[in-house]
Amino acid sequence: HKYVYDFAEGNKDLKDLLGGKGANLAEMTNLGLPVPPGFTITTEACKAYLTTGREPDGLAGQIEAHLESLEREMGRRLGDPDDPLLVSVRSGAKFSMPGMMETVLNVGLNDRSVVGLSAQAGGNDRFAWDSYRRLIQMFGKTVCEVPGEEFEHALDEAKRAKGTKNDLDLDADDLRGLVDAYKQIFAKHTGREFPQEPREQLDLAIRAVFESWNAERAVLYRRQERIPADLGTAVNVVSMVFGNLGPDSGTGVAFTRDPGSGAQGIYGDYLANAQGEDVVAGIRNTVPLQELEQLDKTSYDQLLGIMARLEEHYKDLCDIEFTIERGKLWMLQTRVGKRTAAAAFVIAGQLVDEGLIDLDEALHRVNGAQLAQLMFPRFQLDHDFQPVAKGIGASPGAASGKVVFTSARAVELAAEGESVILVRRETNPDDLNGMIAAKGILTSRGGKTSHAAVVARGMGKTCVSGADELEVNVPAKTFTVAGHTVGEGDVISIDGTTGKVYLGEVPVMPSEVVQYFEGSLDPEHIDNPLVRAVHRIMTHADAARRLRVRTNADTGADAARARRFGAEGIGLCRTEHMFLGDRRELVERLILASGEREREDALAALLPLQRADFIEIFREMDGLPVTVRLIDPPLHEFLPPLEQLAVNVAVAQERGEDVAKEEALLAAVRRMHEENPMLGLRGVRLGLVIPGLFAMQVRAIAEAAVAVARDGGSACPEIMVPLVGAVQELETVRAEAEKIIAEVVGDSGVEVLIGTMIEVPRAALTAGQIAEAAEFFSFGTNDLTQMGWGFSRDDVEGAFFWRYLELGIFGISPFESIDADGVGRLVRIAAEEGRAARPGLKLGVCGEHGGDPDSVHFFHEVGLDYVSCSPFRVPVARLEAGRAAI
Numbered sequence: 001h002k003y004v005y006d007f008a009e010g011n012k013d014l015k016d017l018l019g020g021k022g023a024n025l026a027e028m029t030n031l032g033l034p035v036p037p038g039f040t041i042t043t044e045a046c047k048a049y050l051t052t053g054r055e056p057d058g059l060a061g062q063i064e065a066h067l068e069s070l071e072r073e074m075g076r077r078l079g080d081p082d083d084p085l086l087v088s089v090r091s092g093a094k095f096s097m098p099g100m101m102e103t104v105l106n107v108g109l110n111d112r113s114v115v116g117l118s119a120q121a122g123g124n125d126r127f128a129w130d131s132y133r134r135l136i137q138m139f140g141k142t143v144c145e146v147p148g149e150e151f152e153h154a155l156d157e158a159k160r161a162k163g164t165k166n167d168l169d170l171d172a173d174d175l176r177g178l179v180d181a182y183k184q185i186f187a188k189h190t191g192r193e194f195p196q197e198p199r200e201q202l203d204l205a206i207r208a209v210f211e212s213w214n215a216e217r218a219v220l221y222r223r224q225e226r227i228p229a230d231l232g233t234a235v236n237v238v239s240m241v242f243g244n245l246g247p248d249s250g251t252g253v254a255f256t257r258d259p260g261s262g263a264q265g266i267y268g269d270y271l272a273n274a275q276g277e278d279v280v281a282g283i284r285n286t287v288p289l290q291e292l293e294q295l296d297k298t299s300y301d302q303l304l305g306i307m308a309r310l311e312e313h314y315k316d317l318c319d320i321e322f323t324i325e326r327g328k329l330w331m332l333q334t335r336v337g338k339r340t341a342a343a344a345f346v347i348a349g350q351l352v353d354e355g356l357i358d359l360d361e362a363l364h365r366v367n368g369a370q371l372a373q374l375m376f377p378r379f380q381l382d383h384d385f386q387p388v389a390k391g392i393g394a395s396p397g398a399a400s401g402k403v404v405f406t407s408a409r410a411v412e413l414a415a416e417g418e419s420v421i422l423v424r425r426e427t428n429p430d431d432l433n434g435m436i437a438a439k440g441i442l443t444s445r446g447g448k449t450s451h452a453a454v455v456a457r458g459m460g461k462t463c464v465s466g467a468d469e470l471e472v473n474v475p476a477k478t479f480t481v482a483g484h485t486v487g488e489g490d491v492i493s494i495d496g497t498t499g500k501v502y503l504g505e506v507p508v509m510p511s512e513v514v515q516y517f518e519g520s521l522d523p524e525h526i527d528n529p530l531v532r533a534v535h536r537i538m539t540h541a542d543a544a545r546r547l548r549v550r551t552n553a554d555t556g557a558d559a560a561r562a563r564r565f566g567a568e569g570i571g572l573c574r575t576e577h578m579f580l581g582d583r584r585e586l587v588e589r590l591i592l593a594s595g596e597r598e599r600e601d602a603l604a605a606l607l608p609l610q611r612a613d614f615i616e617i618f619r620e621m622d623g624l625p626v627t628v629r630l631i632d633p634p635l636h637e638f639l640p641p642l643e644q645l646a647v648n649v650a651v652a653q654e655r656g657e658d659v660a661k662e663e664a665l666l667a668a669v670r671r672m673h674e675e676n677p678m679l680g681l682r683g684v685r686l687g688l689v690i691p692g693l694f695a696m697q698v699r700a701i702a703e704a705a706v707a708v709a710r711d712g713g714s715a716c717p718e719i720m721v722p723l724v725g726a727v728q729e730l731e732t733v734r735a736e737a738e739k740i741i742a743e744v745v746g747d748s749g750v751e752v753l754i755g756t757m758i759e760v761p762r763a764a765l766t767a768g769q770i771a772e773a774a775e776f777f778s779f780g781t782n783d784l785t786q787m788g789w790g791f792s793r794d795d796v797e798g799a800f801f802w803r804y805l806e807l808g809i810f811g812i813s814p815f816e817s818i819d820a821d822g823v824g825r826l827v828r829i830a831a832e833e834g835r836a837a838r839p840g841l842k843l844g845v846c847g848e849h850g851g852d853p854d855s856v857h858f859f860h861e862v863g864l865d866y867v868s869c870s871p872f873r874v875p876v877a878r879l880e881a882g883r884a885a886i
């Protein structure tokens with residue numbers, strides 16, 4: 001079995017096997033770019049190690065062989081005392097997990113080869129000892145779990161002794177002393193000396209990278225990002241190049257376009273005389289990459305050339321890591337870079353203009369989750385809000401909340417329902433929990449590529465980084481800025497697009513993308529590149545998609561807004577909302593009616609109100625189908641709660657008031673009490689038990705449609721019967737409804753369809769029969785999930801879903817994204833058997849899933865005619881329906 005690949009043997013499409021980093025190092029090597037030689041140990045080796053707890057057979061030998069050939073190529077042996085080869089040991093999974101796993105640099109250094117390294121560098125002792133102390137530090141922390149702060153403290157101590165804050169001021173002797181201190185720390189925590197044998201260092205480091213796959217923060221990150229838990233990481237062994245050799249050396253990171261806005265140009269950070277992590281760790285302040293032109297024009301020009309080449313090759317935004325060793329440029333990493341939602345749209349549009357991709361590909365490159373982000377509200381700054389600081393807009397959005405300084409406090413306050421802004425000098429992987437809990441993240445150090453920025457962008461969370469006017473004092477739980485002192489619990493607002501920070505709570509307004517959807521921005525005449533890109537890609541999605549998109553709306557206002565957002569009808573108009581407020585009393589009268597007369601009176605009072613509701617909605621949806629669901633919830637939901645009534649009755653009796661009505665209500669509530677109301681008297685069952693109720697609704701719908709038609713409009717009502725499990729239920733309702741419709745509609749030309757929800761598993765399984773009595777099906781996937789799994793939706797999410805997610809029983813709540821295998825199978829069966837019984841049967845879905853990207857793809861694939869979702873999700877569903885179709 002082949003477990004080890006030389007860089008020259010791989011390519012960018014082997015990410016499953018070589019991880020993203022390894023596959024792209026191979027790709028760059030084969031493009032002829034300057035990549036330090038090395039090899040990749042596969043994810044399969046990692047998986048084998050993680051299942052059996054030991055290296056698979058043959059791995060050690062293959063590593064040996066590849067190491068030997070690397071040594072031959074470099075003309076140096078690993079850790080040779082006189083002329084050592086040093087390597088880095090780098091994790092690299094299929095999906096990038098920034099900072100989540102481990103990397104060890106300078107492997108191969110020991111008490112003897114440190115001298116050889118210095119000689120190689122022309123007697124540069126400072127450099128050699130700096131490299132050695134870094135190895136002990138990284139190796140100790142990563143491989144042997146020595147607490148990182150201990151090393152940090154020792155470093156701070158050395159700087160204090162020297163009277164400096166800058167690690168560059170430490171000379172060779174200081175660093176040699178530091179190596180001794182580090183070794184003592186290492187020995188104290190591990191009970192052994194720092195390993196001097198280079199090959200042992202290498203093997204232990206490889207093993208640690210394997211194991212870092214299961215580090216707590218990596219597990220948490222994967223769950224958050226929905227990365228499967230069983231992929232494993234590859235390990236890259238790369239010959240070292242040195243950015244810490246002096247002022248003519250350095251290291252940097254760069255993007256080929258702005259990952260925040262998508263704008264073209266060169267974006268990056270550079271740090272002279274530094275190694276690896278220094279750039280992103282925010283240890284010293286980096287300079288913008290453009291300044292490299294002054295420092296080393298040859299390398300700068302070469303770098304720009306390589307960046308252009310990479311973009312053309314990957315046909316996408318790339319991010320890169322590079323190091324300059326004494327004027328020689330080395331590429332250490334590239335990948336298709338993460339970006340904000342806005343940048344994703346803008347870049348996709350630009351690449352189409354540049355002829356690198358076509359519109360189908362552009363549509364692939366964006367997704368509904370990103371579009372949803374662009375619909376977040378923005379700060380409304382027309383009042384006297386002056387920013388107190390400006391950092392880097394690292395991840396867009398507008399967030400206000402209470403300031404917290406620790407991850408733990410963020411989690412605590414968020415659990416109490418507070419919005420919090422996590423404020424730190426810089427974040428590190430241990431802050432992940434707090435970052436998840438916070439509404440926004442604000443740091444005083446670090447650029448667009450800092451930990452905070454990268455992770456926040458990945459989470460779609462608002463982040464301002466590098467606001468260096470902020471003096472953050474974590475122990476005191478305050479920060480000071482522009483003469484203000486802000487403490488824990490004070491409210492601030494941060495704008496992740498502009499990087500501005502405000503004291504207090506700034507009001508918000510709709511984003512430009514929402515304004516565009518609302519129709520108040522003309523896409524053809526606007527120079528906002530984001531709106532232009534959204535318009536273009538949405539237009540393409542609309543042309544490509546087969547699924548229609550409707551909305552769930554219960555009022556004329558919602559219907560109107562959804563229509564502007566592109567809804568092509570209403571897939572679910574709930575009528576129960578129409579019985580609330582003042583009308584509750586009429587429902588009470590209906591429930592308490594003691595005879596036919598009283599009941600008919602109550603219904604007669606409701607009829608004109610319902611009719612008026614429908615007229616409004618039909619007008620807004622003129623010419624488009626409107627599915628109206630007959631009343632669905634148990635009637636006692638319209639009555640006051642039992643306890644409250646009991647108290648009212650008691651109090652009134654005490655006062656000697658007339659309590660006849662309250663008593664009657666109380667009795668009704670007692671009589672109607674159900675142990676499992678969601679499985680009780682509701683939906684079609686109500687219609688069959690309470691004479692005249694459905695009839696009144698059907699009449700109101702038909703009369704409203706006729707009224708609209710008479711005014712020259714066009715109403716296309718579809719009456720939907722909820723909770724049907726047997727065709728006989730539907731037939732009974734249908735027989736009565738048809739009579740009323742025929743009577744009301746007369747020769748007005750109005751057409752009213754009658755169909756049913758498929759939300760009880762039995763309905764899905766007898767769909768062939770039910771289709772005989774239904775002109776359409778609408779899948780109520782909320783109830784279908786609830787009844788399919790036997791999960792009470794209102795109870796399970798808080799009670800135990802976290803555990804199911806933790807155990808991986810499902811990767812996402814089945815109420816959020818359709819469970820394709822189980823509940824989805826019911827949908828598939830019903831769609832097939834329903835259409836077999838009645839060709840042309842209209843099929844739609846009206847659960848929350850209608851606006852969920854993955855579910856939209858599933859419904860497309862099953863062949864439904866439309867999805868229906870809340871107005872704000874309509875653009876998301878349109879986009880995803882387009883993506884599903886190409």
Ligand code: ADP
Nearest residue numbers: 088090091099103238239240241276277321332
């Ligand atoms: P991460 O995945 O967290 O970015 P990397 O494996 O890329 O971790 O390495 C961490 C840092 O060390 C990066 O800045 C990288 O460029 C640097 N680095 C890794 N390997 C080498 C090497 N062989 N020579 C010099 N620097 C290296």
Ligand code: MG
Nearest residue numbers: 021321332333
């Ligand atoms: Mg890296």
Ligand code: MG
Nearest residue numbers: 722759780783
């Ligand atoms: Mg339902």
